[in-house]
Amino acid sequence: MPLEKTQPERNPEDAKFGRLDDLVGYHLRRASIFDLQGVGSALERANTRPVPMSVLLSITETPGISSAEICRSLGMQRANIVPILAELEERGLFLREADESDQRVQRLFPTRRGEEAATEWLALVAEHERSMLRRLTAAEQTELRRLLAKIWQEDGPKQG
Amino acid sequence: MPLEKTQPERNPEDAKFGRLDDLVGYHLRRASIFDLQGVGSALERANTRPVPMSVLLSITETPGISSAEICRSLGMQRANIVPILAELEERGLFLREADESDQRVQRLFPTRRGEEAATEWLALVAEHERSMLRRLTAAEQTELRRLLAKIWQEDGPKQG
DNA sequence: TCATAATGCTATGTCACATAACAGTCAATC
DNA sequence: GATTGACTGTTATGTGACATAGCATTATGA
Numbered sequence: 479m480p481l482e483k484t485q486p487e488r489n490p491e492d493a494k495f496g497r498l499d500d501l502v503g504y505h506l507r508r509a510s511i512f513d514l515q516g517v518g519s520a521l522e523r524a525n526t527r528p529v530p531m532s533v534l535l536s537i538t539e540t541p542g543i544s545s546a547e548i549c550r551s552l553g554m555q556r557a558n559i560v561p562i563l564a565e566l567e568e569r570g571l572f573l574r575e576a577d578e579s580d581q582r583v584q585r586l587f588p589t590r591r592g593e594e595a596a597t598e599w600l601a602l603v604a605e606h607e608r609s610m611l612r613r614l615t616a617a618e619q620t621e622l623r624r625l626l627a628k629i630w631q632e633d634g635p636k637q638g
Numbered sequence: 639m640p641l642e643k644t645q646p647e648r649n650p651e652d653a654k655f656g657r658l659d660d661l662v663g664y665h666l667r668r669a670s671i672f673d674l675q676g677v678g679s680a681l682e683r684a685n686t687r688p689v690p691m692s693v694l695l696s697i698t699e700t701p702g703i704s705s706a707e708i709c710r711s712l713g714m715q716r717a718n719i720v721p722i723l724a725e726l727e728e729r730g731l732f733l734r735e736a737d738e739s740d741q742r743v744q745r746l747f748p749t750r751r752g753e754e755a756a757t758e759w760l761a762l763v764a765e766h767e768r769s770m771l772r773r774l775t776a777a778e779q780t781e782l783r784r785l786l787a788k789i790w791q792e793d794g795p796k797q798g
Numbered sequence: 799t800c801a802t803a804a805t806g807c808t809a810t811g812t813c814a815c816a817t818a819a820c821a822g823t824c825a826a827t828c
Numbered sequence: 829g830a831t832t833g834a835c836t837g838t839t840a841t842g843t844g845a846c847a848t849a850g851c852a853t854t855a856t857g858a
Contacts, residue, residue: 496760498695502767502779503673505786507688508713510670512790513663528667529814535658546836553668558815560838582823582836600656607662613788619662625782626665628773630672689845706805715847720807742805742854 513610520606524599529554530562531599534588537572538596542585544577571595673770680766684759689714690722691759694748697732698756702745704737731755 498504517528529552536548545563549556563586566572571592577583588596611619658664677688689712696708705723709716723746726732731752737743748756771779 497699498692500783501763502771502783502786503670503677503763504692505783505790506666506670506673508790509786510663510666511713513666517663527814532658532664539657544836553671555816556837557817557839580824580836584837603661603663610789611662614785618785621781622785623660623662623665625774625778625785626662626669629770630665630668704805716806717808717848718846723806740805740855744806 513606516606516610517603520602521599524595524602526599530566531596531603533559533562534566534571534592534596535600537566537586538588538593541587544583544585546583548586566592569595673766676766676770677763680762681759684755684762686759690726691756691763693719693722694726694731694752694756695760697726697746698748698753701747702735704743704745706743708746726752729755 514528521527521531532552533548536543536551540547543551545559546556548554549559563572567574569591570589572586572588574584574586577585611622614622674688681687681691692712693708696703696711700707703711705719706716708714709719723732727734729751730749732746732748734744734746737745771782774782
C-alpha cells in the first residue's frame with residue numbers, strides 16, 4: 479500500500495469498505511459541498527450562482543449552442559434552464575437568434591458584456607479553487623481532475 | 639445537426655482556468671451527483687437513503703455518540719437529524735440512553751438489527767462504488783480518496 | 799445568582815431540482 | 829401526403845434536502 483491512513487487500527491484483511499470514511503462517495507459529497515459553499519460565496523460578489531455561471535460559460539465557450547444542448551451538456555432538465563436563461567438575458571449577457579434550418583431551436587450567442595462577465599465570474603471561481611486546493615500540488619490537482627472526470631464521464635470515446 | 643463542441647487546442651503553458659472543464663469543482667459536482675444517484679438507487683433496495691445510512695454508520699462506528707456529535711461530524715444541522723433518528727429508531731436500529739453526567743444528552747447505541755443493517759447497507763454502497771470506480775486502479779482509488787479528504791477536512795488531523 | 803451556552807426538538811422557510819403537460823416544428827414511414 | 833413519433837422551448841407544479849428561528853431544559857462559570 480502506498481499510503482496509510484493515520485486513523486484507527488485497520489485489519490489488513492479488512493481491506494474492504496468497513497467504515498463511512500472508506501467510501502469515496504462520502505468524501506466526494508463532503509468535498510463537493512465544501513466547494514459549492516466556496517463557489518457560492520465567491521459568486522455572490524458578482525450577484526450570480528454556480529448554475530447560471532455554468533450556463534453562461536457554455537454559451538461563451540460554444541457560441542450558437544442551443545438551450546437543449548446546454549442541458550444535455552450540463553446534465554440538467556430543459557425546464558430548469560428557462561428562468562436561468564431569462565435572468566442572463568435580462569442582464570444582457572447573451573442574445574437569441576433563430577436557427578436557419580430548424581425553427582424550433584434558438585441559437586445563443588454571448589454579447590460583449592457576456593464575455594466580460596464570463597471572464598470575471600471564472601476568475602472569482604478560480605480564486606476560490608486556488609484556496610480550496612492550496613494543499614495539493616499542481617500535479618495532484620491535475621490528477622484529481624482527471625480521476626473525477628473518469629468517474630462521471632461516459633465510457634464513449636469523447637474528447638481527449 | 640447539433641454543434642460539435644470543437645475545443646480549441648490547449649496550450650500546456652496555459653495552466654490557468656479558462657473553461658468550465660478546467661474547474662476541479664465542476665468535476666467534483668458532476669462526480670458527486672453521479673455517485674449520489676448510484677448510492678440512492680442502491681439503497682432503495684434497503685428502503686433507506688444516503689443520510690440515514692451515514693447517521694446509522696456514525697452510531698455503529700461510535701456507540702454512545704450523541705445526536706449533536708453526529709451532526710458536527712457529518713456537517714448537518716441538529717434540526718434535520720431529528721426525523722432521521724426517529725425513522726431509524728422506529729425500525730429498531732438503535733436505542734437511546736440517558737447520559738449519566740449530563741441530562742441533556744442522549745447516548746445512542748446500535749441494536750443487533752442496527753449492526754446488521756449497517757453491514758448490509760454498506761455492502762450495497764460498496765457494490766455501487768466498485769462499479770463507479772471500475773476504471774480506476776486500486777492505487778488511483780486510494781489516491782482519489784486521499785485528495786478528496788485533503789480538500790474538505792480541516793487542517794488539523796481530525797477524524798470524522 | 800445571573801449570564802451564557804449546549805442539547806434535543808418544533809415549526810417553518812428556501813431553494814435546487816424533477817415531473818407532467820403543452821403547442822409548434824421537424825423527420826420518417828406508410 | 830397524412831400520420832406517427834420525436835424534439836424544442838415553455839409553463840405549472842411537486843418534492844426533497846437543507847437552513848433558520850425559536851423553544852424548554854440543563855449545564856457551566858464568572
